[in-house]
Amino acid sequence: MALSPTQMATIVVLRVLIGWHFLYEGLSKLTTPGWSASGYLLQSRGPFASLFRGMAADPNVLSTVNQLNMWGLTAIGLGLVLGCFTRLASAAGLFVIVLFYLCTPPFVGYFYSIPTEGSYLVVNKNLVEAAALAVVLVTRSGLVAGLDRIIHGLLRRRARPAEA
Amino acid sequence: MAGEDEKADADPPGQREDESVEKKFDRRDVLRGLSTLPALGLFGYAWSRERGYQQARRAAASAGNAAAAAGQAELNVALLGVGAQGEVLLDAMLRMPGLRFRAVCDIWKEYNQRRAVNLLRKYKFEVNGYEDHREMLDKEQDLDAVVIATPDFWHAQHTVDCLRAGKHVYCEKEMSNTLEGARSMVLAARETGKLLQIGHQRRSHPRYRHCHEKLLGEARLLGRIVTVNGQWNRAVSPDLGWPERYAIPSDRLRQYGFKSMAQFRNWRWYKGLGGGPIVDLGSHQIDIFNWFLGANPSHVTASGGTDYHDPATHEWYDTVMAIYEYETKEGPARAFYQTQTTNGSQGYFENFMGDQGTLVISESEANNPGLLYRDPNAPGWDEWIRKGYVSAPGLQERKPEDEAVVLDVRESVSPDQHRVPVVLRDPYHQPHLQNFFDSIRGTAKLHCPAEVGYETAVTVLKVNEAIEAKRRLSFRAEEFRV
Numbered sequence: 001m002a003l004s005p006t007q008m009a010t011i012v013v014l015r016v017l018i019g020w021h022f023l024y025e026g027l028s029k030l031t032t033p034g035w036s037a038s039g040y041l042l043q044s045r046g047p048f049a050s051l052f053r054g055m056a057a058d059p060n061v062l063s064t065v066n067q068l069n070m071w072g073l074t075a076i077g078l079g080l081v082l083g084c085f086t087r088l089a090s091a092a093g094l095f096v097i098v099l100f101y102l103c104t105p106p107f108v109g110y111f112y113s114i115p116t117e118g119s120y121l122v123v124n125k126n127l128v129e130a131a132a133l134a135v136v137l138v139t140r141s142g143l144v145a146g147l148d149r150i151i152h153g154l155l156r157r158r159a160r161p162a163e164a
Numbered sequence: 165m166a167g168e169d170e171k172a173d174a175d176p177p178g179q180r181e182d183e184s185v186e187k188k189f190d191r192r193d194v195l196r197g198l199s200t201l202p203a204l205g206l207f208g209y210a211w212s213r214e215r216g217y218q219q220a221r222r223a224a225a226s227a228g229n230a231a232a233a234a235g236q237a238e239l240n241v242a243l244l245g246v247g248a249q250g251e252v253l254l255d256a257m258l259r260m261p262g263l264r265f266r267a268v269c270d271i272w273k274e275y276n277q278r279r280a281v282n283l284l285r286k287y288k289f290e291v292n293g294y295e296d297h298r299e300m301l302d303k304e305q306d307l308d309a310v311v312i313a314t315p316d317f318w319h320a321q322h323t324v325d326c327l328r329a330g331k332h333v334y335c336e337k338e339m340s341n342t343l344e345g346a347r348s349m350v351l352a353a354r355e356t357g358k359l360l361q362i363g364h365q366r367r368s369h370p371r372y373r374h375c376h377e378k379l380l381g382e383a384r385l386l387g388r389i390v391t392v393n394g395q396w397n398r399a400v401s402p403d404l405g406w407p408e409r410y411a412i413p414s415d416r417l418r419q420y421g422f423k424s425m426a427q428f429r430n431w432r433w434y435k436g437l438g439g440g441p442i443v444d445l446g447s448h449q450i451d452i453f454n455w456f457l458g459a460n461p462s463h464v465t466a467s468g469g470t471d472y473h474d475p476a477t478h479e480w481y482d483t484v485m486a487i488y489e490y491e492t493k494e495g496p497a498r499a500f501y502q503t504q505t506t507n508g509s510q511g512y513f514e515n516f517m518g519d520q521g522t523l524v525i526s527e528s529e530a531n532n533p534g535l536l537y538r539d540p541n542a543p544g545w546d547e548w549i550r551k552g553y554v555s556a557p558g559l560q561e562r563k564p565e566d567e568a569v570v571l572d573v574r575e576s577v578s579p580d581q582h583r584v585p586v587v588l589r590d591p592y593h594q595p596h597l598q599n600f601f602d603s604i605r606g607t608a609k610l611h612c613p614a615e616v617g618y619e620t621a622v623t624v625l626k627v628n629e630a631i632e633a634k635r636r637l638s639f640r641a642e643e644f645r646v
Contacts, residue, residue: 012199012200016200016203019203020203020207023207024207024211027211031215033255033283034251057402058405059404059405059406059407060405060407060408063407078204081200081203081204081207082200082201082204083197083200144196145196145197145199145200146197146199146200147197147198148197149193149196149197150193150194150197150198151197153189153193153194153197154189156189157189
C-alpha cells in the first residue's frame with residue numbers, strides 16, 4: 001500500500017524528532033567529561049541483567065560500550081535528521097533502544113533508582129520510540145525527504161550509462 | 165487523477181506502482197533531499213543556546229572567585245598525578261580563574277597523562293606532558309605551584325622535590341604513608357619558605373568553617389562536647405581495572421614501585437603504598453574530630469581486619485573501628501569512628517554531641533549536609549536564628565507508622581531540629597584549592613598547612629598501628645610536633 005504525501009510527511013517529522021533526540025543524547029554524553037554508562041548498566045534488572053552488569057564490570061568492554069554509545073547515538077541522530085542512510089540509521093537506532101529497554105525493563109516487581117518522569121508497566125518510552133523507529137525503518141522516508149534521495153539519484157545516474 | 169499524482173509524489177522511488185517509469189534526477193530531488201537540513205540548523209541553534217546557558221551558569225558560579233582574582237597575575241600550575249583524584253582536582257581548578265596550566269606529569273602516559281593533556285588543550289592551555297617529575301621541574305622553570313595527587317607513598321619525595329625547586333605545593337592527603345615521609349615534608353616547607361597545603365578539603369568547606377567559627381566558637385551551641393562519632397559506610401566495589409591496550413609496560417611499573425598493573429590501579433589496598441580505607445576515608449573525618457574538639461587525642465584503641473576482601477589482594481583492613489580519647493580544654497571526650505566495606509547505606513558523616521545540642525555534618529550536599537538538634541533543656545537559639553547562623557526549628561517529632569502502638573511515657577522529648585544554612589554549590593575541593601592559590605597571592609592564609617596535616621597523619625596512622633598491636637596505644641604530645 002502506498003502512502004499519501006500527508007502520511008509520508010508525518011513519518012518524516014517523526015524521523016526528524018527521533019533523530020533530534022538521539023543526536024542530543026549522543027552529544028550531551030560526548031561533552032560530559034568522564035561520562036560512563038556504568039551506572040545505568042549496574043541498574044539492570046530482568047533476564048539480561050547479568051549481561052549488562054558484566055559490561056560494566058569489565059573496563060575493556062565498558063570503554064568500548066561508552067564509545068559506541070556516545071558516537072553511535074550521535075551518528076544515528078544525524079542519519080535520522082538528515083535522512084542519510086535512513087534504513088541503516090533506523091535499524092541501528094532500533095537495536096540500541098531495544099538494548100536500553102532490555103537493560104531496565106519496566107516489568108512488574110522491578111524498581112529502579114534512575115529518574116523516570118512517568119509511570120510505566122511493561123511499555124515505556126523506550127519501547128514506544130523503538131516502535132516508532134520500526135515505522136521509520138519500513139517506510140524509507142529518506143528517499144522522500146532526505147539526503148538518501150540525492151544519494152539514490154546520483155547512484156542511479158552513474159549506473160544508467162553502464163546499463164545502456 | 166489528482167490523488168494518484170499525489171501518491172506518486174510521496175512514495176519513495178523504489179515503491180512506486182509504476183516502476184518502469186524512469187524519472188530523471190532533477191533540482192526538485194536535490195531540494196527534497198535537503199529538505200530536513202533546516203531541522204539540523206535548528207538543532208545547532210538550540211544546542212548552542214544550551215551550551216551558552218551551561219557556560220553562563222559555570223561563569224556565574226565562579227563569579228565571586230573571578231572578582232577576587234581580577235587584576236592579579238596568573239599562576240603557572242602543574243599537575244603531578246592525574247588519576248581519579250587528580251581529575252577531581254582538575255575539574256575544580258578548571259572553574260577557577262587566574263590559573264595557567266603548564267604541565268602534566270603522570271607515569272601512565274598512555275591513558276591518564278594523555279587524557280589530562282588533551283582536556284587542557286581543549287581549554288586552550290599549552291601544556292607539556294611528562295613521565296618523570298624531575299624532568300618536569302628541570303624544564304618548567306616558570307611554575308608557581310604544583311598540585312600533587314599521586315599515590316601516598318610518592319607524596320614525600322614529590323613534595324620535597326617540588327618545594328626544593330621553589331614551587332608552592334598542594335598535596336593530597338594522606339600527607340604520606342609514613343611519619344618519616346610526612347616529617348620530611350614539614351621540614352622542607354619550613355626550609356624553603358614555600359607554601360604546603362595538605363588536601364583535607366573540609367577545612368575550607370564553608371559549612372564546616374561556619375560550624376567551627378560561628379556555631380561551636382561564637383555561639384557555643386552544643387555546650388560541652390563529650391562524645392563524637394563518625395563513619396564512612398562504603399559499598400563493595402570491584403577492583404579497578406584498565407583497558408589492556410593502555411597497560412603500562414612492566415619495566416616502567418617496577419621503576420616507579422609497582423609490582424603489576426593491578427597493584428598500580430589498586431595501590432590504596434597495599435601496605436607500603438597506601439593506608440587502606442581508614443587513611444583514604446577516615447583521615448578526612450578524623451581530621452575534623454581534632455579540629456572541632458580543638459585537641460589531638462591522647463589514646464586510641466582499634467579493631468580491624470580484612471573481613472570481606474581477599475587479603476592477598478587487599479592487604480589493608482577493609483573494616484576498621486577505632487575509639488579515640490581526648491583531653492579537651494573543657495574535659496574528656498571520646499570519639500568513635502568506623503569505616504567498613506559492605507554497602508553504602510547511611511553514607512558518611514560526623515556527629516558531635518554536647519550537653520546542649522548535637523551537630524550532624526558531612527561534606528555531601530545530598531546526605532547529612534548539616535543538621536543541629538537543640539536539647540529542650542538548653543537555652544533558646546532565637547538569637548542565632550535571627551542572625552542566620554541556624555535555620556528556624558523544623559518539626560522533629562516522629563510519629564510511629566502504626567498509630568496503634570503505645571509509646572513509653574519516659575521517652576525523651578524530641579529535640580528541635582535546625583539546619584545549618586550553608587550550601588556549597590562548587591565541587592567539594594574547590595574552596596580548598598582556592599584557599600591555596602589565594603595564599604600564594606598573599607590574600608589568604610592556608611587552612612591546612614603542613615603542620616596541621618602532620619598532626620592528622622599522626623592521629624590516623626596510629627590506628628593501623630593499634631590494630632596490629634591489639635591494645636590501647638597512647639600519643640605523646642611531642643609526637644604531634646616536628
